[in-house]
Amino acid sequence: MLWIKIKRVARSGFYSFWRNGFISLSSILVMMVTLFVIGSVIFSGAILSSTLNQIKDKVDINVYFVSSASESDILAMKKTLDGLPEVAPPVVYVSAVDALAAFKKRHENDQFTLQALDELGSNPLGATLNIKAKDPSQYASIASFLNDKTAEATGGTGIIDKVNYYQNREAIDRLTNIINSANRLGFILTIFLIIISVLITFNTIRLVIYMSRDEISVMRLVGASTNYIRGPFFIAGAIYGFISAILTLILFYPITIWLGNTTQDFFVGLNIFHYYTENFGQIFLIIVASGVVIGSVSSYLAVRKYLKV
Numbered sequence: 001m002l003w004i005k006i007k008r009v010a011r012s013g014f015y016s017f018w019r020n021g022f023i024s025l026s027s028i029l030v031m032m033v034t035l036f037v038i039g040s041v042i043f044s045g046a047i048l049s050s051t052l053n054q055i056k057d058k059v060d061i062n063v064y065f066v067s068s069a070s071e072s073d074i075l076a077m078k079k080t081l082d083g084l085p086e087v088a089p090p091v092v093y094v095s096a097v098d099a100l101a102a103f104k105k106r107h108e109n110d111q112f113t114l115q116a117l118d119e120l121g122s123n124p125l126g127a128t129l130n131i132k133a134k135d136p137s138q139y140a141s142i143a144s145f146l147n148d149k150t151a152e153a154t155g156g157t158g159i160i161d162k163v164n165y166y167q168n169r170e171a172i173d174r175l176t177n178i179i180n181s182a183n184r185l186g187f188i189l190t191i192f193l194i195i196i197s198v199l200i201t202f203n204t205i206r207l208v209i210y211m212s213r214d215e216i217s218v219m220r221l222v223g224a225s226t227n228y229i230r231g232p233f234f235i236a237g238a239i240y241g242f243i244s245a246i247l248t249l250i251l252f253y254p255i256t257i258w259l260g261n262t263t264q265d266f267f268v269g270l271n272i273f274h275y276y277t278e279n280f281g282q283i284f285l286i287i288v289a290s291g292v293v294i295g296s297v298s299s300y301l302a303v304r305k306y307l308k309v
Contacts, residue, residue, distance in 0.1 A: 001052070024240065029293075031244035035291050039252055041190045042283060043272055047263060048186055050270040052179050059136055063146060064128040069159035074127050079160075081131060084145065086138035092130040099125040103308060126161055136176045139165055149175040195253040198294055206302040209233055216303065233299040241295025245288040252276060252283075 065074055074093065081091045092103070103125060111197050143165035209216075219229050253276070260273030276283065 005115065017045070024236075026207075027204050028244045028247070030242055031291060034198060034200065035244055035248040035287050036251070037193050038290050039248060039283065039287055041119055041193060043256075043275070045186060045190070046275050046279075047270055047272070048182060052182065056136060056179075057132070059139075060132045061139055061143065061163060063129040063131065063163050064161040065128065065159050066137065066161045067124060067126040069126060071095070071127070073159050074129070078129055080141075081145075084143050086133055086135075086143065088132045088134045088304060094128045094130065096125055096127045099128060136179065150300030189232060192300070202298040202302060206298075209302050210300065229299055230268045230303050233303045234296050237295035238292045239295070240242050240299075241291030241293070242288065244295070245291035248291075249284060249287055301307055 063077070075170050078091050082085055082089045096302040131142060133142055143163055146160065146163050216229055256273040260271045264271040
């Protein structure tokens with residue numbers, strides 16, 4: 001008996017979908033707008049995340065050691081820093097010899113500087129450690145570590161010449177504020193757009209159900225259960241959502257191809273088409289699930305008004 005009811009409800013849902021052809025098409029188009037907004041939010045989030053990560057990668061701090069520091073002490077410091085939870089390993093060790101070679105490379109056209117360096121007769125540069133934090137807000141903690149008793153316990157306090165965090169502190173703090181503000185703004189904008197889109201979809205589906213208000217009243221009068229009445233509209237809403245999702249995913253394909261090279265040029269190498277194809281499984285699930293849930297739940301709630309005779 002239960003299976004028969006389920007089949008009957010499902011059949012009625014498909015019939016309701018096909019019967020209201022023009023209205024069904026309108027609902028699908030409106031839901032496509034909603035799902036397009038959700039998809040655009042996904043792509044915008046990917047672009048924002050990629051851009052911020054690229055900016056983060058350009059931020060670092062360097063520990064400069066005195067020229068007399070032994071390699072073993074510096075490597076001991078490196079090992080300790082690699083173990084810090086704030087540090088994104090590996091910490092890069094640049095020996096004094098490599099530092100000198102890099103300095104000469106940067107000033108290869110400055111003969112005065114190279115001549116002065118040759119006159120010294122020895123390497124005036126010390127080794128360095130290049131450190132990247134997992135998050136820009138953690139650079140202060142790393143810099144503090146290099147100056148506290150923990151650093152002294154490694155035997156490295158006397159070998160550190162300087163840490164350039166304090167020269168870059170303003171830029172790092174500004175970057176941290178930009179990242180936090182961008183994340184908050186992105187979240188608020190996402191919620192706002194999704195709510196607006198869902199409300200538009202809900203009201204469109206209410207129009208579909210309004211056309212069936214007399215049918216609902218008759219079913220209610222003859223004693224049909226609430227769930228039995230709601231069932232066909234629930235199924236029809238799910239169909240709206242599923243078809244809208246598939247059409248939206250198809251629409252994204254040429255759009256992302258068209259925008260791919262543009263995003264790669266303007267947003268630090270992220271090709272949005274490659275992102276779409278590489279993450280298609282996740283995007284498919286999100287868009288289809290959103291469409292089915294929005295369509296079915298909107299129908300389920302919208303029919304409530306007409307369940308009272």
